[in-house]
Amino acid sequence: MPTNPKRTITNKFVAICVFLFVAISGLAEAEDYTSPSFIIRASVVSEGGSYSSSTNFQLQNSLGETVIGINSGLNFQQLAGFLYWWWPSTATSETPSATVQVSGGGGTISVITTGANFSGRAYPLKKVTILKDGQIAATTIAGPDSNFSVSLTGLSAGNYNFSIYGEDNQDRHSSFFTFPLLITQGAVATVSGIFISPIVGVDKLEVKKGDDIAIFGQTAANANVTVQVNSDEPFFAKTKSDKDGVYLYNFDTSILENGQHLAKSKAGLNEEASSFGKTVSFDVGAKNVFAEVKKDFLKGDLNEDGRVNLIDFSIAAYWHKRSISDSFKLLESTRLSGDNKVDLIDFSIMAYFWTG
Amino acid sequence: MTKTSKLKIVFLLSIFYFLFFVASTKAAEIYLESPFSEFMAGDRFEVGFYINAEGEEINALSGKVVFPNNLLEFKEFRDGSGIVNFWIEKPNIQSDGGIVFSGIIPGGYNGEKGLIFSAIFQLKQEGEGTISFSGIKVLLNDGQGSETTATTSDFKFLILKKAEGAANRVFVFSIRDGKDDELPEDFKPEIGRSSEIFEGRYFLVFATQDKNSGIARYEIREIKRWIGLENLLPFVKYFRRYPWIIAESPYLLKDQKLKSYIYVKAVDKSGNERIAVVEPRYPTRWYEKSLVWVIILMTGIIAYLIWVKLKNK
Numbered sequence: 001m002p003t004n005p006k007r008t009i010t011n012k013f014v015a016i017c018v019f020l021f022v023a024i025s026g027l028a029e030a031e032d033y034t035s036p037s038f039i040i041r042a043s044v045v046s047e048g049g050s051y052s053s054s055t056n057f058q059l060q061n062s063l064g065e066t067v068i069g070i071n072s073g074l075n076f077q078q079l080a081g082f083l084y085w086w087w088p089s090t091a092t093s094e095t096p097s098a099t100v101q102v103s104g105g106g107g108t109i110s111v112i113t114t115g116a117n118f119s120g121r122a123y124p125l126k127k128v129t130i131l132k133d134g135q136i137a138a139t140t141i142a143g144p145d146s147n148f149s150v151s152l153t154g155l156s157a158g159n160y161n162f163s164i165y166g167e168d169n170q171d172r173h174s175s176f177f178t179f180p181l182l183i184t185q186g187a188v189a190t191v192s193g194i195f196i197s198p199i200v201g202v203d204k205l206e207v208k209k210g211d212d213i214a215i216f217g218q219t220a221a222n223a224n225v226t227v228q229v230n231s232d233e234p235f236f237a238k239t240k241s242d243k244d245g246v247y248l249y250n251f252d253t254s255i256l257e258n259g260q261h262l263a264k265s266k267a268g269l270n271e272e273a274s275s276f277g278k279t280v281s282f283d284v285g286a287k288n289v290f291a292e293v294k295k296d297f298l299k300g301d302l303n304e305d306g307r308v309n310l311i312d313f314s315i316a317a318y319w320h321k322r323s324i325s326d327s328f329k330l331l332e333s334t335r336l337s338g339d340n341k342v343d344l345i346d347f348s349i350m351a352y353f354w355t356g
Numbered sequence: 357m358t359k360t361s362k363l364k365i366v367f368l369l370s371i372f373y374f375l376f377f378v379a380s381t382k383a384a385e386i387y388l389e390s391p392f393s394e395f396m397a398g399d400r401f402e403v404g405f406y407i408n409a410e411g412e413e414i415n416a417l418s419g420k421v422v423f424p425n426n427l428l429e430f431k432e433f434r435d436g437s438g439i440v441n442f443w444i445e446k447p448n449i450q451s452d453g454g455i456v457f458s459g460i461i462p463g464g465y466n467g468e469k470g471l472i473f474s475a476i477f478q479l480k481q482e483g484e485g486t487i488s489f490s491g492i493k494v495l496l497n498d499g500q501g502s503e504t505t506a507t508t509s510d511f512k513f514l515i516l517k518k519a520e521g522a523a524n525r526v527f528v529f530s531i532r533d534g535k536d537d538e539l540p541e542d543f544k545p546e547i548g549r550s551s552e553i554f555e556g557r558y559f560l561v562f563a564t565q566d567k568n569s570g571i572a573r574y575e576i577r578e579i580k581r582w583i584g585l586e587n588l589l590p591f592v593k594y595f596r597r598y599p600w601i602i603a604e605s606p607y608l609l610k611d612q613k614l615k616s617y618i619y620v621k622a623v624d625k626s627g628n629e630r631i632a633v634v635e636p637r638y639p640t641r642w643y644e645k646s647l648v649w650v651i652i653l654m655t656g657i658i659a660y661l662i663w664v665k666l667k668n669k
Binding site: 348 | 471493496
C-alpha cells in the first residue's frame with residue numbers, strides 16, 4: 001500500500017506535538033515532602049520573589065527545589081526545599097553576634113543578625129504596633145496577661161527612632177512610647193519594661209457641677225490606675241483595672257470649678273509604671289451633655305482610611321505652600337489645624353496622630 | 357532702709373528671678389558640629405546639624421542654614437542616621453545661597469543629640485567663616501503644633517592656604533569605616549487614592565532610610581510579569597518596554613487598573629540597592645493571559661489531529 005505523504009507529515013507533526021506536550025507536562029511533576037510536623041503533597045516550588053539581603057549576603061531570586069538538603073559555607077547555610085520551615089529565633093539579651101534562622105520559599109539561610117527585641121505591657125489581647133522611623137515594622141497581640149514581645153531582625157547598624165503604641169477595645173490608639181536606639185553591627189539590642197500608657201475617656205462632654213463624671217479606659221490587666229483631673233490644682237484618684245484591663249472611676253465634680261478640665265491616667269503593676277497617657281477634656285457647667293458613642297475620626301487622616309501615614313503625609317505635602325482647594329479646606333478645618341493653609345503646624349499635628 | 361540695703365534686695369530678687377524663671381525655661385537647642393575645623397582650600401568637609409530637645413518632645417522642625425558663599429560650595433546633604441523620618445522639604449540650596457529644610461518625626465524626639473542632617477561643603481579659598489541658622493521653628497509633639505523656643509549656635513571654621521603640591525582632602529564622618537556596603541532599609545510602598553490629589557487617581561507612596569550614606573534616589577517599574585524572568589529570558593523585548601524610571605513619592609501610577617507588579621528600587625549614595633515589590637491588587641485572570649489561550653489552542657489542535665488519525669484508521 002503506497003504511503004500517503006500528507007498523512008506521514010501529519011503523523012510526524014502529531015508525534016512531535018505529543019512528545020512536547022508530555023515533556024513539558026513532565027517538568028511539572030511533583031512529589032510529597034514531609035517533616036515531623038507537616039506533609040506537603042505534590043508540591044511545586046517555582047523560583048520567585050525578588051531578593052533577600054543582609055550585610056554579608058545577597059540572594060538574587062529564591063531558589064527552586066531542584067536539589068533539596070543542606071548546603072553550608074563559612075557564613076551561610078542553605079536548607080533547600082520544602083523539608084525546612086521557618087522557626088522563631090531564640091532572642092538573646094545583649095548578645096553580640098547572635099544568630100537567627102531566616103527562611104524564604106524553598107530556601108533557608110542562617111546569618112549573623114543585627115536587630116532589636118522589645119517587650120513590655122500593653123492591653124490584654126489587643127494589638128501592639130512598633131514603628132521604626134515612622135513606618136510599621138511589626139505588629140503583635142498582647143497576651144491575656146497584657147505582656148508582649150517582638151523581635152526585629154535584619155536591621156542595619158545605625159540610629160533609629162522607635163515608637164510603640166497599643167490599641168484598646170474601641171480601636172483607639174494610646175500615646176506613643178518613643179525612644180531613640182543605636183543599633184550596633186552584629187548585636188541584638190533588648191528594650192524591656194515598656195509600659196504602654198492607659199487610654200482614657202469620659203462619659204460626658206459637659207457635667208453638671210456636683211454630678212459624677214465617669215472616667216474610664218483600658219490598660220494592663222489588674223493594674224493600679226491613677227486618674228488625674230487638672231483644675232487649679234490637680235486631683236488624684238486611684239482605681240484598679242479588671243482582668244481585661246478595663247478601669248472606671250466615678251469622679252465627684254463638686255470639688256471642681258466651673259469651666260474646662262482635663263483628665264488623664266497612668267498605670268502601675270509590680271514595681272513598673274507607665275507615664276500619663278493622652279488627655280481628655282470635659283466642661284463643668286449647669287447641665288449634663290453626654291458624649292456620643294461613635295467612633296471619632298482620627299486627626300491627620302486625610303484619606304479617611306482610619307490610619308495616619310505616608311499617604312496622608314503625601315496629600316498634605318501636595319498642598320504645602322499652595323492655596324488650598326475648597327474641598328480640601330473642609331478637610332483641613334476638621335483634620336488639621338483649620339487655618340486654611342498647610343504649613344509646619346499641620347504636619348506636626350499629623351506626626352502626633354501618626355499610626356504608620 | 358539704706359540705699360545699700362535696697363540694692364541688696366534688688367540683687368537678691370534678680371538672682372531669684374534668674375534661678376527660678378530664666379534658668380528653668382526650656383528651649384530646644386540647634387547646633388552644628390564637626391570633628392574637623394581647620395582645612396585647606398580645595399578640601400571637602402562634612403558638618404552635622406543637631407538638635408538637643410532639652411527634655412521636651414518635639415516632632416517637627418524647619419529652618420535655613422546660612423553660610424558664606426564666597427568660601428563654601430554646598431555639594432550634598434546626608435540624612436542616613438538622622439532623626440527626621442519624612443522631609444516636607446529636603447535640604448536644598450536656594451537662589452540666595454541658603455539651605456532650607458523642614459521635616460517631621462512621627463512619635464516625637466526627646467534626645468540630646470539628634471542629627472537633623474549633615475552637609476558636605478567644598479572649600480573655595482582661604483579665609484575664616486561661620487555657618488549659622490536662621491528662621492528656625494521647632495514644634496512640640498502635643499497634637500496642636502505648639503511652637504517651642506529654640507536657641508542656635510554657630511560653627512566657625514578656618515581655611516588655610518593650600519600647600520603647594522598638596523592633594524585635596526575629604527573630611528566626612530557619615531560613612532562608617534569609610535565604606536558602605538549596606539543596603540537601604542527594608543520598606544513597604546503603599547497604594548493610595550484621594551480626591552484631593554492627582555484627580556482621584558491611584559498613586560504610590562514610599563520611603564526608606566539608608567543608615568550609612570543616605571538614599572540617593574528611587575526608581576520604579578510597573579510591569580505585568582515577574583521581572584525575575586528577565587534574567588532567564590533577556591532576549592524578550594517585552595521587558596525592555598518597561599525600564600526603570602527615576603521617581604519620587606507620591607508617584608502617579610501608570611496602570612490605574614492595578615494589574616501590574618510595581619517594583620520600587622531604593623538606591624543609596626554608595627550605589628547599594630533594595631527592591632520592594634507591590635503585588636497587583638487585581639491580578640490578571642487566567643483567561644486574560646494570551647499564553648493560556650495558546651496552550652489551549654495547541655491542545656485542541658493535537659486532540660483534533662489525534663481524532664482525525666484514529667478516525668482514518
